[in-house]
Amino acid sequence: MEGTVKFFNQKKGFGFVHGDDEKDYFVHFTALPQGVFLRDNDRVSFDPVEGDRGLKAENVQLLQKGSDRESTEDEQPEDKEAEEESDEEPEDESEEEEEPESE
Numbered sequence: 001m002e003g004t005v006k007f008f009n010q011k012k013g014f015g016f017v018h019g020d021d022e023k024d025y026f027v028h029f030t031a032l033p034q035g036v037f038l039r040d041n042d043r044v045s046f047d048p049v050e051g052d053r054g055l056k057a058e059n060v061q062l063l064q065k066g067s068d069r070e071s072t073e074d075e076q077p078e079d080k081e082a083e084e085e086s087d088e089e090p091e092d093e094s095e096e097e098e099e100p101e102s103e
Contacts, residue, residue, distance in 0.1 A: 002045045003057070005066065008038040017044060017057045025057040032060050041066025 001019055005027075008015030013029035015038060025048060032038065043064040046057035 001048050002043065002063065005038045005040055005042040005044060007040050008042075010037055017046060017060070019046075019048065019057075021048075023048075023055055025055045026051070026053070027057040027060055031056070031058050032062075036060075036062055038062070039066055041069060043069060 001021065003017040003019035003025065006016040006018045006024060008027070015027055017025045017027050019025055025046065027038070027046070031046070038044070038060070042062060043066070044057070044060050045063055046060045049056045049058045
């Protein structure tokens with residue numbers, strides 16, 4: 001199964017993964033390969049397991065860093081929208097204001 005790291009506290013060594021099945025899974029650092037650290041919004045694959053206290057993620061593998069996902073998914077659409085808004089809105093507003101005054 002795949003999911004996204006909801007949060008991970010590196011000092012305490014645990015956090016939660018939001019699975020593609022819309023459920024949250026507890027993840028402990030012992031479920032990660034040695035040398036792998038999770039951060040918020042990282043994309044991971046894992047084995048869902050029913051533990052003593054609820055759902056857990058085991059055999060967690062990092063698929064994509066959250067920072068890489070944010071730069072490719074979030075920045076481009078926002079930049080395009082911001083450019084369009086900044087170019088169009090002032091012109092539209094000024095035209096609308098001038099027309100009623102000239103009549």
